[in-house]
Amino acid sequence: VTEFEDTVVLANKILDRISADPDDDLAMLARQFLRSREMENRLKTLLIRAADALEAPAWEWHKSWALAKELRKAAQ
Amino acid sequence: VIEYPTKNIELYAKDEEIAQLKAELSQELSTTQRLKSELMSSVEDRDKKDAEIYRLKKSFEQTSLIVEQLFEKHLAEKDAEIEQLRNEIVVLQRNELYFEELVCRAADALEPLNEIYPQKKRSDLIAELRKAAQ
Numbered sequence: 001v002t003e004f005e006d007t008v009v010l011a012n013k014i015l016d017r018i019s020a021d022p023d024d025d026l027a028m029l030a031r032q033f034l035r036s037r038e039m040e041n042r043l044k045t046l047l048i049r050a051a052d053a054l055e056a057p058a059w060e061w062h063k064s065w066a067l068a069k070e071l072r073k074a075a076q
Numbered sequence: 077v078i079e080y081p082t083k084n085i086e087l088y089a090k091d092e093e094i095a096q097l098k099a100e101l102s103q104e105l106s107t108t109q110r111l112k113s114e115l116m117s118s119v120e121d122r123d124k125k126d127a128e129i130y131r132l133k134k135s136f137e138q139t140s141l142i143v144e145q146l147f148e149k150h151l152a153e154k155d156a157e158i159e160q161l162r163n164e165i166v167v168l169q170r171n172e173l174y175f176e177e178l179v180c181r182a183a184d185a186l187e188p189l190n191e192i193y194p195q196k197k198r199s200d201l202i203a204e205l206r207k208a209a210q
Contacts (some may be wrong), residue, residue: 007161039132044209047178047206054182065186
């Protein structure tokens, strides 16, 4: 986790440092890393919501249908 | 009519000639000394300049070496940063694929027919979802 957090700091530092050259290899990798991280966070949020929905009592299952649609859309 | 002795006249002329030669010699000597002094000064200047050139060359060589080392260090750091980012991106992309697959499985379990989704399977999936989201 610490190494991952270090990489987040590094990516932000790179983007601050080489703002003058957006096509720099490092800058592109840093942006790609941050995008992937954002996607991962988004998916993790969905996973938690899915787990919550699956644990919900039977009378609330109708709510999960909308979530199922949202999950399929996100996974596309 | 006064008659001067011829010998005395000749001696007088010789004295004059000697005095003139002495004066010329003295002037030549003075010029030579001046030139010698200028030459010495010029040699000293040249030596000083040579020493300065040598010092500058050495300084340039040292600076070049330092710049080269710094450049190599910078390149090594950049390579390490690229490697770190690439490794993390690979991990994130692998996670992304797994999470997407999990999301699909969760969606299957939440479909309208989820009432008949086996309870054990449901519990396992919930545990997997929670673990993945940590």
